[in-house]
Amino acid sequence: MSERRRHSWMEIRDSIRGLILNATYGPGDKLPRDEELALRFGCARSTVHRAMRDLAQNGIVERRRKGGTTVRRDPVTRATLDIPITRLEVEQRGYRYRHRLIRQSVQDTPPAIMANFGFSEPRAMLRVEALHLADNRPYIFEDRWISLETVPEITSVDLTHENANEWLVRNRPYSKCDLRLYARTATAGDRDMLQAQEGEALFVMERTTWIDAAPITSLCAVAHPGYQLFTQG
Amino acid sequence: MSERRRHSWMEIRDSIRGLILNATYGPGDKLPRDEELALRFGCARSTVHRAMRDLAQNGIVERRRKGGTTVRRDPVTRATLDIPITRLEVEQRGYRYRHRLIRQSVQDTPPAIMANFGFSEPRAMLRVEALHLADNRPYIFEDRWISLETVPEITSVDLTHENANEWLVRNRPYSKCDLRLYARTATAGDRDMLQAQEGEALFVMERTTWIDAAPITSLCAVAHPGYQLFTQG
Protein backbone atom coordinates (compact mmCIF):
# COMPACT_ATOMS: atom_id res chain seq x y z
CA MET A 1 0.00 0.00 0.00
CA SER A 2 0.91 3.64 0.11
CA GLU A 3 1.45 3.32 -3.61
CA ARG A 4 3.52 6.42 -4.21
CA ARG A 5 2.96 7.44 -7.78
CA ARG A 6 5.41 9.84 -9.31
CA HIS A 7 4.41 13.45 -9.43
CA SER A 8 5.65 15.78 -12.10
CA TRP A 9 6.95 19.14 -11.05
CA MET A 10 4.23 20.78 -13.11
CA GLU A 11 1.54 18.98 -11.14
CA ILE A 12 3.18 20.12 -7.95
CA ARG A 13 3.47 23.66 -9.30
CA ASP A 14 -0.19 23.70 -10.20
CA SER A 15 -1.11 22.34 -6.77
CA ILE A 16 0.86 25.08 -5.05
CA ARG A 17 -0.60 27.67 -7.37
CA GLY A 18 -4.00 26.23 -6.49
CA LEU A 19 -3.32 26.83 -2.80
CA ILE A 20 -2.58 30.45 -3.61
CA LEU A 21 -5.60 30.85 -5.88
CA ASN A 22 -8.08 29.42 -3.42
CA ALA A 23 -6.68 31.81 -0.82
CA THR A 24 -5.20 29.14 1.45
CA TYR A 25 -2.13 31.33 1.24
CA GLY A 26 -2.77 34.97 0.44
CA PRO A 27 -0.49 37.76 -0.76
CA GLY A 28 2.41 38.24 1.65
CA ASP A 29 1.87 34.90 3.41
CA LYS A 30 4.72 32.54 4.02
CA LEU A 31 4.41 29.12 2.44
CA PRO A 32 5.60 25.99 4.25
CA ARG A 33 9.16 25.08 3.54
CA ASP A 34 9.96 22.85 0.59
CA GLU A 35 10.61 19.78 2.70
CA GLU A 36 7.25 20.10 4.42
CA LEU A 37 5.44 20.53 1.10
CA ALA A 38 7.33 17.59 -0.37
CA LEU A 39 6.12 15.44 2.51
CA ARG A 40 2.59 16.70 2.09
CA PHE A 41 2.50 16.11 -1.67
CA GLY A 42 4.38 12.85 -1.42
CA CYS A 43 7.26 13.83 -3.68
CA ALA A 44 10.93 14.67 -3.39
CA ARG A 45 12.13 18.05 -2.20
CA SER A 46 13.85 18.58 -5.52
CA THR A 47 10.50 18.31 -7.27
CA VAL A 48 9.00 20.98 -5.01
CA HIS A 49 12.11 23.03 -5.65
CA ARG A 50 11.65 22.73 -9.40
CA ALA A 51 8.03 23.81 -9.08
CA MET A 52 8.95 26.72 -6.84
CA ARG A 53 11.62 27.93 -9.21
CA ASP A 54 9.00 28.14 -11.92
CA LEU A 55 6.56 30.00 -9.69
CA ALA A 56 9.30 32.39 -8.64
CA GLN A 57 10.31 32.96 -12.23
CA ASN A 58 6.75 33.80 -13.14
CA GLY A 59 6.47 36.30 -10.35
CA ILE A 60 3.96 34.30 -8.27
CA VAL A 61 6.17 33.76 -5.22
CA GLU A 62 9.38 35.13 -3.83
CA ARG A 63 12.07 32.93 -2.34
CA ARG A 64 14.95 33.80 -0.08
CA ARG A 65 17.43 31.56 1.62
CA LYS A 66 16.47 30.99 5.19
CA GLY A 67 13.70 33.51 4.67
CA GLY A 68 11.48 30.90 3.04
CA THR A 69 8.91 31.31 0.32
CA THR A 70 6.29 34.03 0.36
CA VAL A 71 3.39 34.75 -1.94
CA ARG A 72 4.13 37.92 -3.87
CA ARG A 73 2.25 40.83 -2.45
CA ASP A 74 1.97 42.65 -5.75
CA PRO A 75 0.89 40.49 -8.66
CA VAL A 76 2.36 41.44 -12.02
CA THR A 77 1.67 40.64 -15.62
CA ARG A 78 4.93 39.12 -16.70
CA ALA A 79 5.59 38.79 -20.41
CA THR A 80 8.69 37.80 -22.30
CA LEU A 81 9.46 40.12 -25.15
CA ASP A 82 11.52 38.73 -28.00
CA ILE A 83 12.96 41.53 -30.07
CA PRO A 84 14.46 39.86 -33.12
CA ILE A 85 17.16 41.21 -35.36
CA THR A 86 15.40 43.72 -37.57
CA ARG A 87 16.41 41.99 -40.80
CA LEU A 88 14.77 38.77 -39.67
CA GLU A 89 11.65 40.57 -38.53
CA VAL A 90 11.34 42.21 -41.93
CA GLU A 91 12.04 39.02 -43.85
CA GLN A 92 9.63 37.04 -41.73
CA ARG A 93 6.87 39.40 -42.75
CA GLY A 94 7.67 38.63 -46.34
CA TYR A 95 9.39 41.89 -47.25
CA ARG A 96 12.75 42.41 -48.82
CA TYR A 97 15.20 43.80 -46.31
CA ARG A 98 17.59 46.61 -47.00
CA HIS A 99 19.80 48.68 -44.75
CA ARG A 100 21.19 52.14 -45.25
CA LEU A 101 23.94 53.81 -43.25
CA ILE A 102 23.06 57.45 -42.76
CA ARG A 103 25.93 58.81 -40.69
CA GLN A 104 28.82 57.53 -38.65
CA SER A 105 31.15 59.55 -36.44
CA VAL A 106 32.89 59.67 -33.09
CA GLN A 107 31.19 62.10 -30.73
CA ASP A 108 30.84 62.80 -27.04
CA THR A 109 27.76 61.20 -25.50
CA PRO A 110 24.84 63.55 -24.92
CA PRO A 111 23.03 63.55 -21.54
CA ALA A 112 20.36 61.05 -22.62
CA ILE A 113 22.94 58.41 -23.52
CA MET A 114 25.00 59.18 -20.42
CA ALA A 115 21.86 58.55 -18.37
CA ASN A 116 21.24 55.23 -20.10
CA PHE A 117 24.75 54.05 -19.30
CA GLY A 118 24.91 55.73 -15.91
CA PHE A 119 27.88 57.92 -16.85
CA SER A 120 28.54 61.10 -14.93
CA GLU A 121 30.88 62.48 -17.58
CA PRO A 122 30.56 62.51 -21.38
CA ARG A 123 32.63 59.93 -23.25
CA ALA A 124 33.69 59.63 -26.85
CA MET A 125 31.71 56.91 -28.58
CA LEU A 126 30.95 55.85 -32.13
CA ARG A 127 27.58 57.17 -33.18
CA VAL A 128 25.90 55.25 -36.00
CA GLU A 129 22.66 56.36 -37.57
CA ALA A 130 21.07 53.85 -39.88
CA LEU A 131 17.78 53.05 -41.53
CA HIS A 132 16.23 49.60 -41.92
CA LEU A 133 13.95 49.27 -44.93
CA ALA A 134 11.23 46.77 -45.83
CA ASP A 135 10.53 46.64 -49.56
CA ASN A 136 12.31 50.00 -49.79
CA ARG A 137 9.93 51.60 -47.31
CA PRO A 138 11.40 52.89 -44.03
CA TYR A 139 10.87 50.35 -41.28
CA ILE A 140 12.99 51.38 -38.30
CA PHE A 141 15.43 54.22 -37.87
CA GLU A 142 18.15 53.61 -35.32
CA ASP A 143 20.45 56.08 -33.63
CA ARG A 144 23.13 54.01 -31.94
CA TRP A 145 26.10 54.75 -29.70
CA ILE A 146 28.85 52.15 -29.43
CA SER A 147 31.55 52.07 -26.77
CA LEU A 148 34.99 52.35 -28.33
CA GLU A 149 36.60 50.93 -25.23
CA THR A 150 34.50 47.78 -25.04
CA VAL A 151 34.20 47.32 -28.81
CA PRO A 152 37.37 48.75 -30.41
CA GLU A 153 37.10 46.55 -33.52
CA ILE A 154 33.93 48.35 -34.56
CA THR A 155 35.98 51.11 -36.16
CA SER A 156 37.34 48.67 -38.72
CA VAL A 157 33.95 47.25 -39.69
CA ASP A 158 32.37 48.51 -42.89
CA LEU A 159 28.95 49.51 -41.60
CA THR A 160 27.62 50.40 -45.02
CA HIS A 161 27.32 46.73 -45.83
CA GLU A 162 27.45 45.03 -42.50
CA ASN A 163 24.77 46.34 -40.20
CA ALA A 164 25.77 47.41 -36.70
CA ASN A 165 22.75 45.70 -35.15
CA GLU A 166 23.76 42.28 -36.43
CA TRP A 167 27.48 42.73 -36.08
CA LEU A 168 27.09 43.53 -32.40
CA VAL A 169 24.56 40.81 -31.72
CA ARG A 170 26.88 38.25 -33.25
CA ASN A 171 30.13 39.59 -31.85
CA ARG A 172 29.26 41.19 -28.52
CA PRO A 173 26.48 39.31 -26.81
CA TYR A 174 25.41 41.20 -23.75
CA SER A 175 24.93 40.03 -20.21
CA LYS A 176 22.64 42.88 -19.17
CA CYS A 177 20.06 44.82 -21.13
CA ASP A 178 17.87 47.77 -20.21
CA LEU A 179 14.81 48.44 -22.30
CA ARG A 180 12.62 51.51 -22.46
CA LEU A 181 9.47 51.75 -24.56
CA TYR A 182 7.44 54.85 -25.23
CA ALA A 183 5.53 56.88 -27.79
CA ARG A 184 6.84 60.03 -29.44
CA THR A 185 5.41 62.57 -31.81
CA ALA A 186 7.02 62.65 -35.24
CA THR A 187 9.24 65.65 -35.91
CA ALA A 188 10.27 67.22 -39.19
CA GLY A 189 13.32 64.94 -39.25
CA ASP A 190 11.14 61.83 -38.91
CA ARG A 191 9.06 63.00 -41.81
CA ASP A 192 11.99 62.68 -44.15
CA MET A 193 13.53 59.64 -42.57
CA LEU A 194 10.49 57.48 -41.82
CA GLN A 195 8.03 59.01 -44.24
CA ALA A 196 5.90 59.86 -41.24
CA GLN A 197 3.54 62.77 -41.30
CA GLU A 198 4.56 65.47 -38.88
CA GLY A 199 2.70 65.01 -35.60
CA GLU A 200 2.07 61.31 -36.17
CA ALA A 201 2.60 58.94 -33.22
CA LEU A 202 5.77 56.84 -33.39
CA PHE A 203 6.78 53.84 -31.31
CA VAL A 204 10.23 54.11 -29.77
CA MET A 205 12.43 51.39 -28.29
CA GLU A 206 15.56 52.36 -26.37
CA ARG A 207 17.95 49.54 -25.65
CA THR A 208 21.17 49.70 -23.65
CA THR A 209 23.45 46.71 -23.22
CA TRP A 210 26.48 45.79 -21.16
CA ILE A 211 28.83 42.86 -20.93
CA ASP A 212 29.17 42.54 -17.18
CA ALA A 213 29.89 46.14 -16.16
CA ALA A 214 31.35 47.26 -19.47
CA PRO A 215 29.01 49.33 -21.69
CA ILE A 216 28.49 47.97 -25.19
CA THR A 217 25.85 50.02 -26.95
CA SER A 218 22.83 52.19 -26.40
CA LEU A 219 20.36 52.72 -29.18
CA CYS A 220 17.17 54.54 -29.83
CA ALA A 221 15.07 52.77 -32.45
CA VAL A 222 12.12 54.65 -33.89
CA ALA A 223 9.65 52.49 -35.79
CA HIS A 224 7.56 53.44 -38.79
CA PRO A 225 4.00 54.63 -38.16
CA GLY A 226 1.71 51.70 -37.36
CA TYR A 227 4.42 49.49 -35.91
CA GLN A 228 3.32 47.11 -33.16
CA LEU A 229 5.23 44.96 -30.72
CA PHE A 230 3.49 41.70 -29.99
CA THR A 231 4.12 38.84 -27.59
CA GLN A 232 2.32 35.69 -26.71
CA GLY A 233 2.78 33.88 -23.43
CA MET B 1 45.94 14.54 -9.16
CA SER B 2 43.02 15.19 -11.45
CA GLU B 3 41.70 17.30 -8.65
CA ARG B 4 38.11 17.62 -9.73
CA ARG B 5 36.91 20.89 -8.33
CA ARG B 6 33.22 21.56 -8.31
CA HIS B 7 31.88 23.59 -11.19
CA SER B 8 28.82 25.74 -10.82
CA TRP B 9 26.21 25.55 -13.53
CA MET B 10 26.80 29.23 -14.24
CA GLU B 11 30.47 28.61 -14.96
CA ILE B 12 29.48 25.81 -17.30
CA ARG B 13 26.87 28.01 -18.91
CA ASP B 14 29.42 30.75 -19.48
CA SER B 15 31.87 28.24 -20.89
CA ILE B 16 29.30 26.97 -23.36
CA ARG B 17 28.32 30.52 -24.22
CA GLY B 18 32.00 31.20 -24.73
CA LEU B 19 32.21 28.39 -27.26
CA ILE B 20 29.36 30.01 -29.15
CA LEU B 21 30.86 33.49 -28.88
CA ASN B 22 34.27 32.53 -30.12
CA ALA B 23 32.58 30.83 -33.07
CA THR B 24 33.59 27.29 -32.13
CA TYR B 25 29.91 26.61 -32.70
CA GLY B 26 28.13 29.02 -35.01
CA PRO B 27 24.44 29.72 -35.60
CA GLY B 28 22.63 26.55 -36.61
CA ASP B 29 25.45 24.26 -35.46
CA LYS B 30 24.77 21.26 -33.31
CA LEU B 31 26.48 21.20 -29.93
CA PRO B 32 27.87 17.98 -28.46
CA ARG B 33 25.41 16.12 -26.31
CA ASP B 34 25.18 16.91 -22.61
CA GLU B 35 27.03 13.78 -21.53
CA GLU B 36 29.94 14.56 -23.82
CA LEU B 37 30.13 18.14 -22.56
CA ALA B 38 29.92 16.97 -18.96
CA LEU B 39 32.88 14.71 -19.57
CA ARG B 40 34.77 17.51 -21.27
CA PHE B 41 34.08 20.05 -18.52
CA GLY B 42 34.54 17.51 -15.75
CA CYS B 43 31.12 17.92 -14.20
CA ALA B 44 27.89 15.98 -13.90
CA ARG B 45 25.41 15.78 -16.74
CA SER B 46 22.83 17.42 -14.51
CA THR B 47 25.05 20.48 -14.26
CA VAL B 48 25.35 20.74 -18.03
CA HIS B 49 21.61 20.26 -18.22
CA ARG B 50 21.04 23.11 -15.78
CA ALA B 51 23.31 25.35 -17.81
CA MET B 52 21.62 24.37 -21.06
CA ARG B 53 18.17 25.07 -19.67
CA ASP B 54 19.29 28.58 -18.90
CA LEU B 55 20.78 29.10 -22.35
CA ALA B 56 17.61 27.74 -23.94
CA GLN B 57 15.45 29.99 -21.79
CA ASN B 58 17.47 32.98 -22.87
CA GLY B 59 17.10 32.12 -26.50
CA ILE B 60 20.77 31.25 -27.09
CA VAL B 61 20.26 27.60 -27.98
CA GLU B 62 17.40 25.32 -28.91
CA ARG B 63 17.01 21.85 -27.48
CA ARG B 64 14.98 18.92 -28.71
CA ARG B 65 14.84 15.41 -27.42
CA LYS B 66 16.93 13.15 -29.52
CA GLY B 67 17.49 16.10 -31.83
CA GLY B 68 20.17 17.47 -29.56
CA THR B 69 21.14 21.06 -28.87
CA THR B 70 21.64 23.60 -31.64
CA VAL B 71 22.79 27.19 -31.56
CA ARG B 72 19.86 29.44 -32.40
CA ARG B 73 20.07 30.68 -35.93
CA ASP B 74 18.33 33.97 -35.19
CA PRO B 75 19.53 35.74 -32.06
CA VAL B 76 16.93 37.77 -30.19
CA THR B 77 16.93 40.39 -27.48
CA ARG B 78 14.85 38.73 -24.82
CA ALA B 79 13.49 40.91 -22.05
CA THR B 80 10.98 40.19 -19.32
CA LEU B 81 8.39 42.88 -18.94
CA ASP B 82 6.74 43.22 -15.57
CA ILE B 83 3.53 45.16 -15.85
CA PRO B 84 2.40 45.80 -12.29
CA ILE B 85 -1.08 46.56 -11.06
CA THR B 86 -1.61 50.20 -11.94
CA ARG B 87 -2.35 51.23 -8.34
CA LEU B 88 1.00 49.88 -7.19
CA GLU B 89 2.81 51.52 -10.07
CA VAL B 90 1.28 54.86 -9.15
CA GLU B 91 1.94 54.46 -5.43
CA GLN B 92 5.51 53.36 -6.04
CA ARG B 93 6.16 56.62 -7.82
CA GLY B 94 4.95 58.42 -4.73
CA TYR B 95 1.58 59.60 -6.03
CA ARG B 96 -1.81 59.14 -4.48
CA TYR B 97 -3.84 56.62 -6.44
CA ARG B 98 -7.44 57.07 -7.35
CA HIS B 99 -9.71 55.19 -9.69
CA ARG B 100 -12.83 56.33 -11.48
CA LEU B 101 -15.39 54.13 -13.21
CA ILE B 102 -16.53 55.87 -16.37
CA ARG B 103 -18.99 53.45 -17.90
CA GLN B 104 -20.08 49.86 -17.50
CA SER B 105 -22.45 47.93 -19.73
CA VAL B 106 -23.01 44.63 -21.49
CA GLN B 107 -22.32 44.91 -25.22
CA ASP B 108 -21.47 42.75 -28.19
CA THR B 109 -17.72 42.59 -28.84
CA PRO B 110 -16.50 44.77 -31.70
CA PRO B 111 -14.16 43.32 -34.37
CA ALA B 112 -10.95 44.42 -32.58
CA ILE B 113 -11.84 42.52 -29.41
CA MET B 114 -13.07 39.53 -31.40
CA ALA B 115 -9.69 39.45 -33.12
CA ASN B 116 -7.86 39.57 -29.79
CA PHE B 117 -9.81 36.57 -28.50
CA GLY B 118 -9.96 34.82 -31.84
CA PHE B 119 -13.78 34.84 -32.01
CA SER B 120 -15.50 34.51 -35.35
CA GLU B 121 -18.82 35.79 -34.02
CA PRO B 122 -19.57 38.71 -31.67
CA ARG B 123 -20.32 37.79 -28.07
CA ALA B 124 -21.98 39.69 -25.24
CA MET B 125 -19.37 40.79 -22.71
CA LEU B 126 -19.14 43.28 -19.90
CA ARG B 127 -17.43 46.43 -21.10
CA VAL B 128 -15.82 48.51 -18.35
CA GLU B 129 -14.24 51.86 -19.04
CA ALA B 130 -12.23 53.27 -16.18
CA LEU B 131 -9.61 55.88 -15.44
CA HIS B 132 -6.61 55.48 -13.15
CA LEU B 133 -5.42 58.71 -11.58
CA ALA B 134 -2.13 59.73 -9.96
CA ASP B 135 -2.50 62.73 -7.66
CA ASN B 136 -5.79 63.42 -9.44
CA ARG B 137 -4.10 63.61 -12.82
CA PRO B 138 -5.08 61.04 -15.45
CA TYR B 139 -2.56 58.22 -15.54
CA ILE B 140 -4.02 55.39 -17.60
CA PHE B 141 -7.39 55.01 -19.26
CA GLU B 142 -8.54 51.46 -19.73
CA ASP B 143 -11.28 50.09 -21.96
CA ARG B 144 -11.86 46.53 -20.83
CA TRP B 145 -14.03 43.66 -22.00
CA ILE B 146 -14.75 40.84 -19.54
CA SER B 147 -16.16 37.44 -20.45
CA LEU B 148 -19.48 36.84 -18.70
CA GLU B 149 -19.17 33.11 -19.25
CA THR B 150 -15.73 32.73 -17.68
CA VAL B 151 -16.26 35.39 -15.01
CA PRO B 152 -19.99 35.48 -14.16
CA GLU B 153 -19.39 36.89 -10.65
CA ILE B 154 -18.10 40.13 -12.14
CA THR B 155 -21.68 41.39 -12.54
CA SER B 156 -22.12 41.44 -8.77
CA VAL B 157 -18.88 43.32 -8.06
CA ASP B 158 -19.17 47.03 -7.35
CA LEU B 159 -16.64 48.37 -9.82
CA THR B 160 -16.98 51.94 -8.62
CA HIS B 161 -14.96 51.07 -5.55
CA GLU B 162 -13.23 47.85 -6.43
CA ASN B 163 -11.20 48.22 -9.57
CA ALA B 164 -11.64 45.63 -12.31
CA ASN B 165 -7.90 45.40 -12.89
CA GLU B 166 -7.19 44.27 -9.35
CA TRP B 167 -10.31 42.20 -8.88
CA LEU B 168 -9.46 40.11 -11.92
CA VAL B 169 -5.79 39.80 -11.10
CA ARG B 170 -6.64 38.53 -7.64
CA ASN B 171 -9.61 36.35 -8.60
CA ARG B 172 -8.90 35.11 -12.12
CA PRO B 173 -5.21 34.50 -12.63
CA TYR B 174 -4.57 33.74 -16.24
CA SER B 175 -2.60 30.95 -17.81
CA LYS B 176 -2.05 32.68 -21.15
CA CYS B 177 -1.56 36.33 -21.99
CA ASP B 178 -1.16 38.16 -25.28
CA LEU B 179 0.38 41.59 -25.26
CA ARG B 180 0.43 44.22 -27.95
CA LEU B 181 2.26 47.54 -27.62
CA TYR B 182 2.04 50.48 -29.97
CA ALA B 183 1.78 54.24 -30.29
CA ARG B 184 -1.39 56.10 -31.16
CA THR B 185 -2.24 59.70 -31.86
CA ALA B 186 -4.51 61.33 -29.29
CA THR B 187 -8.07 61.94 -30.41
CA ALA B 188 -10.61 64.44 -29.15
CA GLY B 189 -11.84 61.85 -26.64
CA ASP B 190 -8.34 61.41 -25.22
CA ARG B 191 -8.08 65.14 -24.78
CA ASP B 192 -10.88 65.13 -22.25
CA MET B 193 -10.05 61.80 -20.65
CA LEU B 194 -6.26 61.95 -20.41
CA GLN B 195 -5.76 65.70 -20.63
CA ALA B 196 -3.73 65.04 -23.73
CA GLN B 197 -3.41 67.62 -26.43
CA GLU B 198 -5.02 66.51 -29.63
CA GLY B 199 -2.41 64.96 -31.90
CA GLU B 200 -0.06 64.08 -29.04
CA ALA B 201 1.56 60.63 -29.08
CA LEU B 202 0.11 58.12 -26.61
CA PHE B 203 1.48 54.76 -25.53
CA VAL B 204 -1.01 51.92 -25.78
CA MET B 205 -0.91 48.47 -24.18
CA GLU B 206 -3.42 45.84 -25.26
CA ARG B 207 -3.63 42.79 -23.07
CA THR B 208 -5.74 39.71 -23.59
CA THR B 209 -5.84 36.86 -21.07
CA TRP B 210 -7.23 33.34 -20.92
CA ILE B 211 -7.44 30.64 -18.32
CA ASP B 212 -6.57 27.60 -20.42
CA ALA B 213 -8.80 28.08 -23.45
CA ALA B 214 -11.46 30.18 -21.73
CA PRO B 215 -11.29 33.93 -22.42
CA ILE B 216 -11.07 36.15 -19.35
CA THR B 217 -10.54 39.71 -20.41
CA SER B 218 -9.15 41.91 -23.15
CA LEU B 219 -8.21 45.46 -22.42
CA CYS B 220 -6.81 48.44 -24.18
CA ALA B 221 -4.89 50.68 -21.79
CA VAL B 222 -3.90 54.12 -23.01
CA ALA B 223 -1.29 55.85 -20.91
CA HIS B 224 -0.93 59.56 -20.24
CA PRO B 225 1.45 61.54 -22.46
CA GLY B 226 5.07 60.91 -21.46
CA TYR B 227 4.47 57.43 -20.08
CA GLN B 228 7.38 54.98 -20.42
CA LEU B 229 7.64 51.26 -19.92
CA PHE B 230 10.98 50.22 -18.51
CA THR B 231 12.66 46.89 -17.84
CA GLN B 232 16.02 45.83 -16.60
CA GLY B 233 17.51 42.43 -17.27
Add this chain to the structure above:
DNA sequence: TACATTAATATGTAGGTACATATTCTTGTC
Protein backbone atom coordinates in the same frame (compact mmCIF):
# COMPACT_ATOMS: atom_id res chain seq x y z
C1' DT C 1 20.20 48.39 25.71
C1' DA C 2 23.34 48.03 21.84
C1' DC C 3 26.16 45.45 19.23
C1' DA C 4 29.00 41.77 17.70
C1' DT C 5 29.40 36.74 17.45
C1' DT C 6 27.58 32.33 16.78
C1' DA C 7 24.16 28.93 15.88
C1' DA C 8 20.19 27.50 13.35
C1' DT C 9 17.71 26.92 9.16
C1' DA C 10 15.49 27.21 4.43
C1' DT C 11 16.78 27.51 -0.01
C1' DG C 12 20.38 26.63 -3.69
C1' DT C 13 23.42 23.55 -6.02
C1' DA C 14 26.45 19.47 -7.37
C1' DG C 15 26.68 14.83 -8.10
C1' DG C 16 24.61 10.39 -9.14
C1' DT C 17 21.10 6.71 -10.70
C1' DA C 18 17.15 5.22 -13.03
C1' DC C 19 13.69 5.74 -16.06
C1' DA C 20 10.40 8.54 -19.32
C1' DT C 21 9.61 10.67 -23.61
C1' DA C 22 10.11 12.48 -27.94
C1' DT C 23 12.37 12.18 -32.06
C1' DT C 24 15.31 10.44 -35.51
C1' DC C 25 17.28 6.64 -37.77
C1' DT C 26 17.03 1.98 -39.40
C1' DT C 27 15.01 -1.82 -41.09
C1' DG C 28 11.50 -4.59 -43.12
C1' DT C 29 7.62 -5.14 -46.22
C1' DC C 30 5.10 -4.41 -50.23
Add this chain to the structure above:
DNA sequence: GACAAGAATATGTACCTACATATTAATGTA
Protein backbone atom coordinates in the same frame (compact mmCIF):
# COMPACT_ATOMS: atom_id res chain seq x y z
C1' DG D 1 10.89 3.58 -53.99
C1' DA D 2 7.25 4.47 -50.50
C1' DC D 3 5.71 3.72 -46.20
C1' DA D 4 5.14 1.66 -41.72
C1' DA D 5 7.08 -0.59 -37.62
C1' DG D 6 10.61 -0.89 -34.47
C1' DA D 7 15.28 0.26 -32.56
C1' DA D 8 18.38 3.78 -31.08
C1' DT D 9 19.41 7.95 -28.70
C1' DA D 10 19.60 12.76 -26.59
C1' DT D 11 17.09 15.34 -23.65
C1' DG D 12 13.76 15.60 -19.66
C1' DT D 13 12.38 14.30 -15.10
C1' DA D 14 12.14 12.10 -10.39
C1' DC D 15 14.40 10.84 -6.49
C1' DC D 16 18.28 10.75 -3.44
C1' DT D 17 22.38 12.49 -0.69
C1' DA D 18 25.61 15.81 0.67
C1' DC D 19 27.08 20.34 1.02
C1' DA D 20 27.07 25.48 0.16
C1' DT D 21 25.21 29.84 1.10
C1' DA D 22 22.56 33.43 2.71
C1' DT D 23 19.86 35.10 6.37
C1' DT D 24 17.52 35.15 10.44
C1' DA D 25 17.40 34.09 15.30
C1' DA D 26 19.78 33.43 19.50
C1' DT D 27 23.33 34.32 22.50
C1' DG D 28 26.99 36.56 24.84
C1' DT D 29 29.46 40.75 26.14
C1' DA D 30 30.27 45.54 27.17
